[in-house]
Amino acid sequence: MKTRILTLLVFSIALILNSCTKDDEPVNPPVVTATPSTQTISSGSATSITISSSTVGTTFTWTVVQTGVSGGSSGSGSSIAQTLATTGTVAGTATYTITPTANGVSGAAINVTVTVNPVAVTVKTTYTADIKPLLVNSCTPCHISGGSNPNKWDNYATTKSKINGILDRVQRETTAAGFMPQGGSKLSAANIALLKKWVDDGLLEN
Ligand code: HEC
Numbered sequence: 001m002k003t004r005i006l007t008l009l010v011f012s013i014a015l016i017l018n019s020c021t022k023d024d025e026p027v028n029p030p031v032v033t034a035t036p037s038t039q040t041i042s043s044g045s046a047t048s049i050t051i052s053s054s055t056v057g058t059t060f061t062w063t064v065v066q067t068g069v070s071g072g073s074s075g076s077g078s079s080i081a082q083t084l085a086t087t088g089t090v091a092g093t094a095t096y097t098i099t100p101t102a103n104g105v106s107g108a109a110i111n112v113t114v115t116v117n118p119v120a121v122t123v124k125t126t127y128t129a130d131i132k133p134l135l136v137n138s139c140t141p142c143h144i145s146g147g148s149n150p151n152k153w154d155n156y157a158t159t160k161s162k163i164n165g166i167l168d169r170v171q172r173e174t175t176a177a178g179f180m181p182q183g184g185s186k187l188s189a190a191n192i193a194l195l196k197k198w199v200d201d202g203l204l205e206n
Contacts, residue, residue, distance in 0.1 A: 029107035030055035032100035040115040041084065047114050049080040051098055058102040068092025069116045086118045124201040127156050131198050134191055135159065135166075138181050160203050167195055 030053045039047060051060045062080065064072040069092035071084040086092050094116065099109040125131070135153035136144060143153040153159050159166070169180035170187050181187075187195075198204075 027103065027105050028055070029105050030058040030100040030102040031107055032058070032060060032098055032110055034096075034098060034110060034112045036112075037110075038113050038115075040117065042117050043086040043119045044083065046081050046083045047094075049096070049112055049114075051078050051080070051100075053100050053102065053107070055100075055102045055107075058100045058107075060098055060100050062096045062098045064094050064096050066092065066094045069094045072096070072114075080112075084114065084116045086116050089118055091115055091117045124204060125194060125198040126201075126204045126206050127159065127198070128206050130194055131159065132156075134194060138184070138187060138191070142182065156205050160205075163195070163199060163203065167192075167199075170195070 033052050035050045039049060041047060059076065060078060061076040063074040066072050068087055068090060069084050070087050072082050072094040080096060084094055094114045096112045096114070097109050098112060100107040132154060139153050141147045142149040143151055145152055145154055151158055151162055169178055170192060172179040174186050
């Protein structure tokens with residue numbers, strides 16, 4: 001009888017102790033770290049943010065708020081690699097809010113802001129926008145429709161076919177035979193560079 005009571009007592013104490021231990025077990029919410037904590041990228045390239053926690057088995061989810069940026073989306077995992085692009089000509093941001101969860105408990109969310117810079121648009125030199133106004137201005141009246149010279153620089157096809165001659169003549173010494181504009185002053189270095197860039201850009205009309 002005594003043994004029975006003792007056994008019961010020991011068993012009960014063990015049960016109580018066991019339940020106490022379980023109840024008191026501290027459940028620490030996981031802490032999330034993002035590397036880097038902010039990032040700046042060029043439009044059209046991808047983010048590369050690594051997410052981690054010292055709590056083993058932590059999983060991560062994120063949401064994103066975009067301003068002047070597209071390409072971001074909510075998701076989960078241990079890295080954010082999303083290709084972002086600016087929607088306009090100015091820089092924008094994508095702010096990721098990352099929440100860690102471990103053992104069913106979520107930790108405090110952190111924000112990672114990615115700044116997306118627009119990529120400079122390279123403007124090509126064209127006949128209509130750049131070359132025609134330049135030549136009409138500098139080679140008037142001789143090479144313009146109605147002028148004395150048969151080579152008309154207000155005509156795209158003619159100008160395109162004679163571009164090597166044009167470049168040759170405008171780069172001659174002002175005192176040399178055949179210097180152009182005849183009787184005028186030398187084109188500025190910027191204008192000569194523009195004629196060369198037109199060649200490099202592919203002699204586009206528009
Ligand atoms: C005052 C008139 C006059 C002006 C202004 C003038 N030219 Fe001329 N250009 C001529 C005459 C005349 C000829 C023909 C004689 C010669 O080849 O040198 C000629 C010939 C040329 C030729 C050779 C064409 C060929 O293949 O037969 C080129 C190239 C040329 N000019 C370019 C230009 C350019 C570019 C300008 C402006 C930056 C210009 N010229 C301004 C009168 C002019």
